[in-house]
Amino acid sequence: MPVERRDIRTLDHDVRWHVSAFRIPRSGAxxxxxVSRLRELRARILYDNGRRPEFRDACGAHVDDQELDYGAWHFIARRHPRGPVLGYIRLSTPETGELFQSRAHLGEQRYEQLLAEEGAEPAxxxxxxxxxxxxxxxxxxxxVYLNAVAIGAAHHLGAKLMIGTSGTKDGQDRFHGRFGFHPVPGTRCYVERYTEDxxxxxxxxxxxxxxxxxxxSELRHRFPSLMHDDPAEWASAGSENPPEPAALTSGxxxxxxxxxxxxxxxxHAADYATxxxxxxxxxxxxxxxxxxxxLAELISCREPHLRHTEAELEHKIEEQLAGVEPWAYGSWFWYPWSGRLVHVLxxxxxxLVRADRNRGKIERPQQRQLREHRIGIIGLSVGNSAAVTMALEGVGGAFRLADFDDLSLSNMNRLRASVHHLGVGKAVLCARQMYEIDPYLDIEIFTGGLTDETMTEFFHGDGTPIDLLVEECDTPYVKIAARECARALRIPVVMDCxxxxxxxxxxxxxxxxRPLLHGRIGDLHAADLPELTPQAKSDLILAMVDADRISPELAASFGEIGRTLSSWPQLASDVALGGALVTSAARRILLGRPCESGRFYVDLDHLISPDYNTAATHDGIPA
Structure with missing residues (x-):
């Protein structure tokens, strides 16, 4: 017996779907x-990375065997005829009414009573x-379209009543309610197989x-006119699905x-086509x-003193859209490193919305002023914290990031990253993190770090110089050479140690x-560094950080580097604090607020001590 087939092309905001319908006979091998391919497709999606474990067997195969598959219509959806299958729905006919899931769920007597109440018959x-x-x-x-296709098909085939089971955890029942489905009173219960009510x-x-x-209605009327048979296309239905995670170990x-x-x-037409x-x-x-x-948040941010009803809010949103379909409003950003496609205002x-909670501390005129500035950051381990904090706070609208190094496992004690980022360039990683906070940023990266060859481009760009430098690199030559360039261009420099x-x-x-590093390195120039001995370079670093003021732990570590320590110690909490300090100083400088040259300490070991405890007690009584 041949498989009946109909093709339906539907349009959602100019997004075209290719939906194929097949009716599998109730008998025949x-x-x-x-059927096996359909079941695997369904079970894989229902398994949902372990959310519903019963759709996967002990051997790792996805299983959803149901006798209802025979005698039913099956609808599979793709973006184009030969593309991967993206969705599926099943419509069971009266031919297998005795097997309906809803019938088993209700019990025979309650099922027949429901049909009688609705004036329907099994046929x-x-x-x-x-x-x-x-x-x-x-x-x-x-x-939406798959549901509409199946409902339209049922209407065309003469259904008087449609019935079905629906999960409730993610609002599926409310979703079906938009199509005119209503819950049968007293039927909600927890089902272990679906791990939800x-x-x-x-x-x-x-x-x-x-x-x-x-x-x-449109799909109901189009359904019969679109029948044709193409077994070859159906044969490929399961072969182009995305591979299982286990299969991704192919290298x-x-x-x-x-x-x-x-x-x-x-x-824009070109962007729409893309x-x-x-x-x-x-x-x-x-x-x-x-x-x-x-959009709802946008309305609230603009009118925080108003409390809109749902109808008023919908009206305000319609006014904001001004006739533009919601899908076409604003911007879509595709992040190629993750494959995510994100829709934003x-x-x-x-x-305005993202920085709304800054108000009261940074008002909107100052927010706009801060976004007009370009910031250069050299060294993106400690500098990563500053860069990400600036992106979060809206300090700077354009950035130049420089670091030659890749993320290593030992960096992850202080640098916010995931294990799948290992081996990614620090400049690349930092730019990704910032763009995922604000995709409208203007970022340039220097993956070779800062060198004599790239110094001019980093500071000047294509005629748009940086307004502030954050210097967090480990190389003494770059630390001094960058300051020499910044001083010549009258660019302020901020550094967290x-x-x-x-x-x-x-x-x-x-x-x-002003002398570099407050005069702590004397008249030394970057050009002099190649002539220094290793001991002289070590002494230079100590002079830069002020050996008399560093913590006892850091002072003790210098003699152990290369012996018991691979490098000097750094902690995530110190790096996070540094990001906050650099961002605060940068904000003050760029807004023209008091922020003088100097070296300042926010020593938590000192500040979080009994002498600074404002809730200290005397004789058991709070101070």
Whole structure:
């Protein structure tokens, strides 16, 4: 018996889906392979990385064997005819009514009572189930269209009543409610296989399909005219699915070089075409679209004194959209190193909302002023903390980052990163982290670090010099050469020494003749360093950090480096404090607030001591 087939092409905000429908006969061994592929597809998505463990057996195979698969319609969805399968739903017909899941859940007597209450008979009752969508397609409307396709098909086939089971953990029951499905009272209960509460839903076809009535009606009428048979295409249905995580051990190397997100604004024809092509590719791992929530926050930030009703808020959002479809509003950013596609508000609105909680300490005019500045950062271990904190706080809108080194395992005691970042360049990693905080930043990176060849480009760029330098590198030559260049260009320099909370500030913008490092290195120039002996270089470093003021632990470590220690000790808490100190100083300098040259200590070992305890007690009574 041939497999019946219909193809349906549907459109969601100009995103085209290719949906194929097949009816598997109830008997016959010719279709076992097709059913097996469908079951594996469903079970893999339902397993959901272990959320529902019963959909995977002890051998690691995904299992969802149900007799209902025979005699039912199966709908599979792709972006294009030969693309990977992204979603699936099943529509069971009266032919297998005795096997319906909802019937087993309700019990025979309650099931027959429900049909009688709805004026339906077994011959015109259909069951829809197993709506599963790949994560990367869930925010693109695929679930809506698959549901509409199955409901439209049931309407066309003469269904008077549709029934089905639905999970509730992620709001699936509410999702189906938008199609006119209503819960059957008293049917909600926990089901171990699904690890959540399940409820029985029913849908009268005569009542339409809720907010999707027009779409379901359109698909109902198109359904019979799109029938054709192409077994070859169906044969490939399971072969192009993404591989299982276990299969990814084939040696495919992650992208260690990409660091710039791709900005796509659908209102522009070229960006729309690029976005469409990207969605049809296999380069997207997940789609994140929270634009509705972002718009609601935007309204709240602009009118914090008002408490809008839900209807008022919807009206305000419609006014903000000004006729633009929500999917086309703002910007989409694709992050090639992770494959994520993220939808955010337009630049100014995004930044207004993201920095709204800064107000009261940094007002909006100052926020805008800070974003006009370009900051250079050399050395991205300690400097990473400063860079990320600046991105979070909105201090600087453009950055130049320089570091020649790659992330190693021993860096991870103080540098915020994950184990999958090992081997990634520190400049690349830092740029990625900053772009994931604010994708509208302007960032340049120097993966070879700062050298004589790149010094001019780092400080001057293409005619846009930096306004402030954060220097956090380990190389004495670069520390001095960078300061010589900064002083010549009247650029202030900020440095955290990662010990005792020592913050160093050199206001070359106000004092162009100021001696480097407050005169602690005398008249030494960068050009003199190659002539120094190793001992002289060690003495130079001690002079830079002020040997008399460093912590006892750091002082003791110098003699142990290369003997019992691989390098000088550094702690994440000290690095985090340094990021805060550098950001605070940079903010003061860039806003023109008092911040003089000097060396300052925020020594937590000293400050978190009994002498500074403001809640200390005397004779048992709080001070």
């Amino acid at each position: 010719d279709h076992a392979d097709r 015109n009752t259909y069951e829809h189930s197993r709506l599963v969508v790949e994560h990367r397609a869930r925010k693109l409307g695929l679930g 399940v409820v029985i839903l029913r849908h009268r076809t005569a009542d339409g399909a809720g907010e999707y009535t027009d779409l379901v 495919v190397a992650p992208d260690r070089d990409a660091w710039q997100p791709v900005l796509l604004e659908p209102c 976005l469409t092509a990207l969605l049809e590719s296999d380069h997207i791992t997940a789609v994140y679209d929270t634009i509705d929530a972002q 337009p630049r100014e609105e995004f930044r 990662n010990d005792r909370g020592m913050l160093d500030i050199e206001r070359f913008d106000l004092e162009p003749d």
